[in-house]
Amino acid sequence: MSRRVTIADVATLAGVHPGTVSRALNLKTQDQVNIETAGRVRAAAKQLGYTPNSIARGLRTSSSMTIGVIIPDLTNPIFPPIVRGIDSYLAPRGYSPVVVNTDGSDATERLLFDSLVQRQVDGFIFATGHAGPSIAGEAYKRGIHAVMVNRDSRGVPYPAVVGDDAQGIRESLEHLAALGHRRLVHLAGPSTFSTSQVRAEAFAAGCRELGLDGAIVPTSAYSVDEGQRAMDEVLASSAGRPTAIVAGNDLLALGVYHSLRRHGLRCPDDVSVVGFNDMPFAGDFQPAMTTVRTPHFQLGSESARILLDQIDDSGSTPVRLVLPVELIVRASTGPVR
Structure with a gap:
């Protein structure tokens, strides 16, 4: 040998x-x-x-050279680019990410968090931001290094790296208003997620400022099935059909597509649709989806950078890094007939 x-x-x-x-x-x-x-x-x-030899280095520095990355749903297309961004920064510096998936379950998140703590990871990157009590809050009380990515936990003073969700919603509303749309509905994500809250608040504020008639319909998950269910509910409502939908993410928007087809309606002729995230293949949908592009790879790499800076300097001041987003106009939005 x-x-x-x-x-x-x-x-x-x-x-x-x-x-x-x-x-x-x-x-x-x-x-x-x-x-x-x-x-x-x-x-x-x-x-x-x-x-x-990362093991030998870890023994010299009292470090495991691993970072726990807690993801809520690895089947959601936005998270793989975030993980790739995290790894792109950690790997050249001798660190390895340990990625776990909670499937949106608080109980599973608790078990995985405890397991990673027992493995003595050097810190955490949380993509599971909640508005209420969370694992991130407990980690902070225990003095564990961590950074929030894509979502933050309001009230937990950890550093966070997020996209400018409010600006993305504002640009979506301005685009639709310029096309003549006045009756809009926002399909909001789960109310416990910071992203859902920020986007819903931005939708309500933007509609007031632009003089638009806007309604918010909550969903229980960022999923295609929930998007279809919520849009079925909107179309069955006596309030009348909106001319445009601003979805909380691309999966909800794809569910809207399914609902419209089921009801014999066409996008954008009958209803325009805007998504959020610009997930892979959004441009290949029929019709190609107008959506807000978020720099997911950069979200991951920046969160890893901030975490390692925090590990090197425990006295560093927590930061909230907001990265710019961009409205990508495609074929799912058009003028009001």
């Missing part, structure tokens, strides 16, 4: 001290080594096939 290549082997080949190898191959300390020496070290490491 071949022997594992060590830092000492790399140092011998590069003609430097083992400590220099350690600094040159660590992104946090590589600036302490001059460019020529660092290049020689990297060439030696590549020639020997050296890979850093």
Whole structure:
């Protein structure tokens, strides 16, 4: 069995001290080594096939070199890009994400959180923001490093990285108003999620400011089935049919598509539809979906960056980073007939 290549082997080949190898191959300390020496070290490491021993490093630093990432629903297309963004920042720095899926269950989230704490992860990235009591609140009280991503937990002073949801809703309303729409409905996500609250509040405020007749219909999940159920309810209402729907996310909007077809209505001829998130393949729907594009990969990478900064400097001030979003206009919106 071949022997594992060590830092000492790399140092011998590069003609430097083992400590220099350690600094040159660590992104946090590589600036302490001059460019020529660092290049020689990297060439030696590549020639020997050296890979850093994260376990040994963890023992030196009292760190597991792992980060717990708690996701509410991995089948939701927005979360894989977020996880990819997280990993893109962690991996080059020797950290590994441990991704778990709660399926939207508070009980499952509790079990997974406890399991990851027992594994001694160095911190958490929570994508499961709740408006009420949450695991994030408990983690904060226990002094655990964490960052919220995509959603935040109101009242828990953790750093958060989110998209500018309010601006996305505002741009959607301005777009529809310019097309002549005045009677709109917002299909809101679950009321316990911060994203649902922000988007619903922005819809109500935008309708007031633009002089639009807007109604909000709650849903119990960000899902296609809930979108169809809610739209069936809207169409059965005596309040009359709206000319446009602003959905809380693309899955709800896709459910609206199904409901319209079921009732013999056409999009956008009879009802225009706007989604939120610009999930993969939204442009391939029939019709291609007008939606708000959120930079999910960047949400993930920025949340990982802020978490590692927090781990390195426990006294750092929590930040709330709001990334810009963009309305992508496609074929699901059109002028009022």
